[in-house]
Amino acid sequence: MPSGLATLAALMRSRRFAPLFWCQFLSAFNDNFVRNMLAMLILFRLGETGAGALITLAVGIFVAPTLILSGLGGEIADAQDKARFARALKGAEIAVQALAAIGLWMASLPVLYAALFGLGVISALFGPLKYAILPELMARDQLVAGNALVEAATFAAILLGLIAGGLSVARSPASTMLQLMAIALAAFLTSLFIPSTARAAPGLLVTHNIFASTAGLIAELRRDAKLWSRSIAVSWFWMVGAVALSLTPVIVRAKTGGDIAVETAISALFALGIGAGSLAAALIARGRIILSGAPFAALGMGLFLIDLGVSTAQLPAATTETGLLTFFASAAGVRVAVDVLGLASAGGLFVVPLFAAIQADAPPAWRARLVAAVNVLNSTFIVAGVAATAILQSAAIGLSEPVLSILLGVLTVAFALYVRRCVAPAPVKT
Structure with a gap:
């Protein structure tokens, strides 16, 4: 049985795992960059009254889609090629980041909130996929190592995203807009290298009632x-x-x-x-x-x-x-x-x-x-x-x-x- 370090190193060199790792890292960085950029914009640039409530609202806007759309994301991921679904989501993320860039340029809270909601939707749909695909990309004895790397990457990306978002308030809007688009493009490019997978449930019909679907999954x-x-x-x-x-x-x-x-x-x-x-x-x-x-x-x-x-x-x-x-x-x-x-x-x-x-x-x-x-x-x-x-x-x-x-x-x-x-x-x- 290979040592833990050898397994971790092998996974980071693997063409089956590394693209998913970097796609997740960039996506988590992206989400937290935009969230903290919005918070810093509220606190330091717009001088809004009731800043605490507005920042709390931003957290709620980002988290809410997870409660509503995770079930839908799980159904689509089981019914489709997970790699293809990942590419579609990361492609959509480029459009959402463009919306965030417009909101930053206009210093518009409604536009930035809309972009943050879009990122929350993508995160909710991508969440089931990124964990469900791991057992299809690696052997059982690599699962703990794969999860460890994904968790470590996620929290590192959260930290770096929060720092970068905080620092963005001191930079010019143009440079921040460029960074927003570069991150989204990089995440999409890494998704192109995620290996295709077989459909886990090819006959599955996606439930249109997302609330009934979510309740059914919890019951299952x-x-x-x-x-x-x-x-x-x-x-x-x-x-x-x-x-x-x-x-x-x-x-x-x-x-x-x-x-x-x-x-x-x-x-x-x-x-x-x-x-x-x-x-x-x-x-x-x-x-x-x-x-x-x-x-x-x-x-x-x-x-x-x-x-x-x-x-x-x-x-x-x-x-x-x-x-x-x-x-x-x-x-x-x-x-x-x-x-x-x-x-x-x-x-x-x-x-x-x-x-x-x-x-x-x-x-x-x-x-x-x-x-x-x-x-x-x-x-x-x-x-x-x-x-x-x-x-x-x-x-x-x-x-x-x-x-x-x-x-x-x-x-x-x-x-x-x-x-x-x-x-x-x-x-x-x-």
Whole structure:
């Protein structure tokens, strides 16, 4: 059996996997570039009142299509050649990026929101495809490594896209427009090299009622207790990540006075941790799909969240702004950084084997549709988690961000027991 490093290196050289890897990387970079460019435009260039609400609206506009259209994407991917479908979506992305470029040139929020919705639609349709095609492009003993690389690339692209989007506000609109189009064109060109696949369900008729289709896919996923429990576990990871990413910047700013450089560094540590944990999962697995470590990874996520809250709850509110060197020279800053890195690394170790197990055991003719159902479940958990957090933060309840981090950590420690009972006792045989 090849070593984990050898498998990772072989996949990155493979003509079957590398085009999908770079297509996903560029697409994730593109999405986050536009999202953060819109946020920075609202904050710094347009001077809109109610900026917070407008930025939250942008997040909702991008995420909403995942809840509505993932099922449709899964049906199309199962019924068609997945590579051909990917090329069609990436071709459409060029047109959407052109719309974003027009919106930037006009400094028009409605046009930029329309472009962001278009990117959300493409992302929702592409999501089931990119995961369902992996088992068709590689052997079973490469699945964990393939998922690890896709997850690492996704979070690296998110980080780079956020940074590039933030920096775009200081550049000329013309240069940013050129970059928008170059990214979209590069994503399309990489999609041309994704190998064609056979139709998983050639007789499948796409359901026109997308709500009935989505409900049907969730019901199909629930019929398999093993896949359902793994999907719940994966969705918990995405909910924890979304809530932690909303709490941590506020904690850092309020308790340490971290400036923009500090906030960017913390985001970088989160992305680095997810990537490191994902790659570590591949190295540990050595071609196997092993779920026995999932409860311990969930426990680690919970403990790091608790420590993040405990270490900052008693700190006084920051009264001065703190730069990068000062932040990392302080005990509080180092502890926050270690907690963020530990949380993210544990998350990567947790989610990669679970998703590989879902892909491996999903029936081939249903794989894209079941992945779509998992994506809908992920989005539902994220929306519920973020909404609950917002309610607990409201003036009516008024829980602080450190307390909320502790609460989320305690819930995640308890969730580790669910993973131990319902997921880990059923390891995937290889």
